[in-house]
Amino acid sequence: MVERIVSGAHYGLRDWLMQRITGVAMALYSLFMVAFLLTHQPLQFEEWSGLFHNQWMRLASLLFLLSLYLHAWVGVRDILMDYVHHTVLRLTLEALVILALVGCTAWSVQILWSIR
Amino acid sequence: MRFSIYRYNPETDSKPHMQDYELDIEAGNMMLLDAILLLKAQDETLSVRRSCREGVCGSDAMNINGRNGLACVTPLSGLKQPIELRPLPGQPVVRDLVVDLSQFYKQYRSIKPYLINNEPEPEIERLQSPEDREKLDGLYECILCACCSTACPSFWWNPDKFVGPAGLLQAYRFIADTRDQATNERLDNLEDPYRLFRCHSIMTCVDVCPKGLNPTGAIGKIKEMLVKRTV
Numbered sequence: 005m006v007e008r009i010v011s012g013a014h015y016g017l018r019d020w021l022m023q024r025i026t027g028v029a030m031a032l033y034s035l036f037m038v039a040f041l042l043t044h045q046p047l048q049f050e051e052w053s054g055l056f057h058n059q060w061m062r063l064a065s066l067l068f069l070l071s072l073y074l075h076a077w078v079g080v081r082d083i084l085m086d087y088v089h090h091t092v093l094r095l096t097l098e099a100l101v102i103l104a105l106v107g108c109t110a111w112s113v114q115i116l117w118s119i120r
Numbered sequence: 121m122r123f124s125i126y127r128y129n130p131e132t133d134s135k136p137h138m139q140d141y142e143l144d145i146e147a148g149n150m151m152l153l154d155a156i157l158l159l160k161a162q163d164e165t166l167s168v169r170r171s172c173r174e175g176v177c178g179s180d181a182m183n184i185n186g187r188n189g190l191a192c193v194t195p196l197s198g199l200k201q202p203i204e205l206r207p208l209p210g211q212p213v214v215r216d217l218v219v220d221l222s223q224f225y226k227q228y229r230s231i232k233p234y235l236i237n238n239e240p241e242p243e244i245e246r247l248q249s250p251e252d253r254e255k256l257d258g259l260y261e262c263i264l265c266a267c268c269s270t271a272c273p274s275f276w277w278n279p280d281k282f283v284g285p286a287g288l289l290q291a292y293r294f295i296a297d298t299r300d301q302a303t304n305e306r307l308d309n310l311e312d313p314y315r316l317f318r319c320h321s322i323m324t325c326v327d328v329c330p331k332g333l334n335p336t337g338a339i340g341k342i343k344e345m346l347v348k349r350t351v
Contacts, residue, residue, distance in 0.1 A: 009280050016313035017346045082320065085313065086277045 023078040026071035033068040056119045069112040073105045121145060122202035123159065125166065128213050136213070140202065147197035153180055155196055156205070167216040175330060178265030181208055182217050188267040188328040208270040210279065223279045224266050224286070231283060231291040231309065236302035252298040259293035259338060261331050262286060268325035268335055274318040281314035285325035285335035288316065292338035295345065307346055316342065 044051050055061055080101050088094040121143045128136035141159050153173055160166050168191075170180040175193035183206040184194055196203075211219035237246070269275045269284035283291065291310060294300050310316040316339070325335040 011281055011312055011315055012309065013312045013314070014308065015311070016317040017311055017343070017350060019313070020317055020343065021347060082317075086274065086318070089277075 019078045019081070023075055026075040029071040030068060030075065033064060033071075036064075053119065056116070062116045062119075065116055066112060069116075070109065073109055077101065077105055121147065121155065121196070123155070124202045124204045125159070125216070126206040127166070127216055129215050130213065138204075147195070150196045151192055152184060152194040152196055152199065152203070153191040155203075156180075156191055167214075167218050169218050176263060178263035181265040181267045181270075181330075183207065183209055188271045190265060190267070190330045193330055208266055210270055210276040211266075219270075221266055224264075224269055224284065227269075227279070227283045227287040228264065228290060230315075231287050231294070232302070232306070233290050233294065235294065235297065235300050236305075237299055238301060246299045248298060255296045255298070256293060258333055259289060259296060262289055262293070262333055263331060264290075265330060267328045267330055271324045271328045272319075273322070273324075274320065278314060278318055282318035283310070283315050285319070285339070288319070288342065289333060289335040289338045292342050295342065303345075304349075307342070307349065310342060311346055 040055065041047065056065070081098060084094050084097055084101075088097060123141040123143070124138045125141060126136055127133075127139045141163070143155055143158055143162075145155065145158065151173075153170055156166075156168055157170075160168065168180065168182075170192065171177040173180075173192045175190050178190065180191040181188060182191055184191065185199055185204050188208060191205075205217060207213050207217050207219045208221075211221060211223070214220050264286060266286060268289075269286045272285055274282050275284040288310070291306060295303055295306050300306075319336070319339050321336055321339070323336045326333075326337075329335070
């Protein structure tokens with residue numbers, strides 16, 4: 005029996021594009037963080053916690069973390085597609101990664117909004 | 121000069137081994153293929169493919185000191201001894217340095233490597249402006265030697281699903297051709313997480329291409345066109 009290869013899933017562009025865009029978003033946030041840390045030396049606890057009392061900083065941090073999780077999702081899925089060729093095993097691993105990242109998202113919200 | 125060459129005959133050997141050879145020659149202006157042919161005269165059981173011996177046919181692609189290249193255009197003088205010759209990586213070995221490239225050709229076929237134009241054929245050639253013709257530079261020169269695709273880890277892991285750098289360069293060659301009318305269908309055919317997006321832009325294809333072409337660049341152009349038609 006000849007095994008036919010079925011391909012042509014007609015997706016992939018969105019994930020690829022998302023990885024680029026989230027990469028840029030993370031770079032911008034990281035640059036801001038480096039700039040903040042360099043301009044606030046020696047860093048006092050009040051300044052550091054004060055920064056995160058701002059609602060915009062919480063949102064920016066959440067966007068950074070969401071970017072990180074989406075970026076990681078595309079990257080980890082790429083690795084699994086490259087190396088794990090057993091469909092059921094790959095699907096299981098991908099589902100576990102999604103669950104872990106969704107968990108991380110909820111946890112991130114809880115941490116960011118519990119800062120006093 | 122000392123050589124260490126991969127030997128394997130699937131019909132008689134249980135596993136491949138490296139065999140040492142020696143040639144009493146000066147490198148001079150000789151190419152690696154000249155030395156291989158001298159070795160073949162010495163030991164006729166050594167199997168190798170070659171034809172044009174000047175980098176046009178692409179049949180003597182092999183792994184030379186860990187790097188894919190064409191033996192006929194690789195100067196002997198630049199190689200560290202013992203010169204280690206292996207077949208192109210990741211492909212089934214037919215014998216010694218000869219590999220079975222069926223998978224590679226299958227991927228090439230899958231991108232429909234011919235002009236698709238449904239208009240009635242003109243009396244003369246389909247003329248292009250010099251500017252349109254220039255768009256094919258760096259694409260049409262590919263000789264399908266398979267150096268790039270067999271150096272690509274993504275092609276090693278998924279040769280049945282990933283088109284590979286050579287196939288994608290050729291795909292873009294027809295996408296870029298202003299006489300071709302199937303651009304959308306071609307992009308549809310490539311918009312797939314395996315067929316196109318297994319490329320992670322690590323650029324080994326660019327590094328090894330004996331014709332100095334840039335498959336990663338062509339793949340980037342394909343992605344760019346996909347983005348343009350989406351957003």
